[in-house]
Amino acid sequence: MNLHTLAQSLGVALPLAQMVIGLVALAAFVGVNAVLLVWMERKVAGHFQRRPGPYEVGPWGLLQTVADAVKLVGKQLFTPPGGDRTLFWAAPFTAFLPVFVMLLPLPWGRALIAYPLNLGILLVLSFAGLNVLALCLAGWGSNNKWALIGAARAVAQSVAYEIPLLLAVLAVVFMTGSLDFAAIVQIQGDMPWQWLGATQPLAFVIYVVCAVAETNRAPFDLPEAESELTAGFHTEYSGMGFGLFFLAEYANMIVVSAVATSLFLGGWKGPVLPGPWWFLLKVYALIFLIMWFRWTYPRTRFDQLLNLAWKWLIPLALANLLVTAVLVKLA
């Protein structure tokens, strides 16, 4: 019995069944992966810092994150007095849930797409905007001054960096003439010089910088800047409230890396290995790069961060877009 007949026998439309199955699969993937990524981050950090990282719990410390998660689940969920209870608890879910939707239109292989959508890029970018809402709600609902400053930073930062991000993605869209991830990957070839990253290197660099800023990772982790704002927007969260923000950060890393892989690095395409392996390999390589940034660089200051966006990335992205448009028209 294939998916089509299953959907018919259950009386639901095929796309709906496909989407539900896709969502469940993605939820499992994101859950397992976030756990794995936290472990990976700690191992990467450890080896950068001349120490082994976690190694006690399970083989190579693999179960360390599980132990941490169990601890977080067991903690009391505390709402700060004077905080807005509804907004306070809406925030972690707002941060975490859009991730699944953002992963829906991404192609993992030739036919391995949870929900093929010809406006995939639009879907991802619009749901990516929800992240800033989550940080804003968290900061406001906490009734904490540090959290509020963190939220204010998050809003300014996200607004500033969404623009060059969009412009960088637009350059790719101009070249391919499509908003569908599957079509964009189809245009690219197996080899690195056939990827869009090779024809759009500037857009790729801008995208990576903006992706680090959008996911609030060091050196652009100003909304949580623990040496300045204690923990920024999630200062007041305990237990799984914090845990969800933490998971969302890693899930967002998967999303930005997966989008970058599809747009610039040839998606699932590559020689010898089957598609999904290439896709995962490229995604993890990008995630490793983002981790590398974090464990190497100090944090930028807030005005420097905004200067970088407004004075460098946006003009560069605009120039890139202009050149791309002219070349596409001429070609």
Added chain:
Amino acid sequence: MSRAPLPELDGDFYTRRFEAGPDPETLVINMGPQHPSTHGVLRIVCELDGEYIRRAEPVLGYIHRMHEKMGESRPVNMFWPNMGRVDYLHAMGWNHSFALAAERLGGVEVPERAEVLRVIATELNRVTSHLLWWGAYLLDLGAFTPIMYAFADREIVMDLMQVPTGSRLTYCYFRFGGVSADVDETFAGKLLDYVKYQRGRFPMYRDLVTDNVILRGRCEKIGPIAPDMIRRYGATGPVARGSGIPYDCRRRETYSIYDRFDFVVPTRTEGDAMARYLVRMAEMEQSLRILEQAAAMLPKAAGGHVNPKAPKPNWKLPAGEAYAATEGARGKIGVYLASDGGKNPYRIKLRAPGFSNLSLFAELAQGTLLADAVSILGSLDLVIPEIDR
């Protein structure tokens, strides 16, 4: 949902006094006493306008341990352990100041070998102190990795110092008329090995951190201190030398055998956080130079590690007063001893360099961004237990 202020959470004396500012639109926040970048229990009440600091006021006393009173309530020899705990990062500096003051008052001679050992201990401790500052400062600026490198290097010194001193952090190594234990013959070789190793590490520090464009952006032109301001507040140490005042007790009020060593006092004129950073980095290299020369002196230095005629443990200070200042990692460490000839000293006054350096902060932080204030606070290299004493 109401947002009325909560009376029971509405702050203590300092907050209330501070909040009586003229502008109701500003945000008053407490940085500390439990805040990641105040290194211990410093509390700073800030009035913020957006992210700009209108006013900042340090509140002290959270780790006041009555060191001076303890010194006045026991025989002078029993005060040694306290000296390792005033500034736990440069314990040897305090050891040295206290030893000098008491020896000046009691007229105790220190043999040559003991002086060399004292210099080695103090300079090694200065390197560890600066290494830890370096790591912690970068942690304040959001770089996580350097502190691990700094700690790994510091660990070697601690292993080295552990043998003669018997401790790893809160050293109590000095005695009146010398030091508590001599080193063995292998020590000089190990010391030179360490100097060589540490020199090899500095290029990596420079490439990874000092030349990093983000770090430069966070330090250059941040918290500039004019020489006049240094004099007004009595700041010393790398903070003063970063502002072009070449004041170093080892040279200006030379003590022990520092006049025999060939080293320069690193000074920079910019006065910003980067200048203080670079002064400390250069100071570590100068300390290594001193260590190298001291290691060469060690085999020939005679006289034992302590004067055989050194005072007994129940020593009573003769009546009179004495003051001694040494160059600590954070600046001028002063110990003033006054005795009326009784069992306990009449008065002990400890001059902590961090206290004067911290007093700069309120003026420096005015008008800066919150992130810059963190950078400035880190660049002053404060050890809060020393400030509160």
